[in-house]
Amino acid sequence: MEDQADTRPPAAATPAVIVRDNEVEDRFELFVDGVPAGVLDYQVHGGAYALMHTEIDPDFEGRGMGSQLIGHALDQLRAAGHGALPYCPFVLSYLPLRALLPPESP
Numbered sequence: 545m546e547d548q549a550d551t552r553p554p555a556a557a558t559p560a561v562i563v564r565d566n567e568v569e570d571r572f573e574l575f576v577d578g579v580p581a582g583v584l585d586y587q588v589h590g591g592a593y594a595l596m597h598t599e600i601d602p603d604f605e606g607r608g609m610g611s612q613l614i615g616h617a618l619d620q621l622r623a624a625g626h627g628a629l630p631y632c633p634f635v636l637s638y639l640p641l642r643a644l645l646p647p648e649s650p
Contacts, residue, residue, distance in 0.1 A: 548627045549593070560576070561575070561576055561616070562574075563608075563612070563613055564574045565617075565620060570585065570586055570587060570588065571583045571585045572586070572616070572617040574600070574609060574616075576604060576609060580601065581600065581601050581603075581604040581609055582599055582601055582609055582610065583598070583599050584598045584614060584617050584632070585599075587596075589629070591627060592628065593626055593627070593628055593629065594629040594631050595614075595617070595630050595635045596632055597632050597637075598613065598614065610634055611638055614634070615638075618625070622633060630633065
C-alpha cells in the first residue's frame with residue numbers, strides 16, 4: 545500500500561498575544577503577532593483605574609481578543625495592587641464570566 549499525502553490543512557498556530565500598559569496615552573494596548581489589535585482606555589483615580597472603553601480592530605474581531613485584552617489588563621492591575629472601576633459595557637459583561645472560571649494554573 546502506498547503512502548498517501550496528508551491533505552488536511554495545517555493547524556492554525558496560536559497567535560502571540562501581548563498587552564502593554566501605555567501610561568502616556570492612558571490605555572492598555574493589545575498586540576497579536578506584533579500587530580496592533582486593540583485598546584482599553586482608562587482614567588486613573590487614586591489607586592483605581594476606571595476602564596472606560598474597549599476597541600478591537602475589525603481584522604481581529606470575533607476571535608476572543610477583547611476578552612484577552614481585558615483579562616491581561618485586569619491581571620496587570622491586580623499584580624500592581626490597583627483596583628479597577630468597570631465603566632466600559634464590554635468589561636462589565638466580561639467580569640461575571642471571569643468570576644465563574646476556575647483560577648489559572650501557574
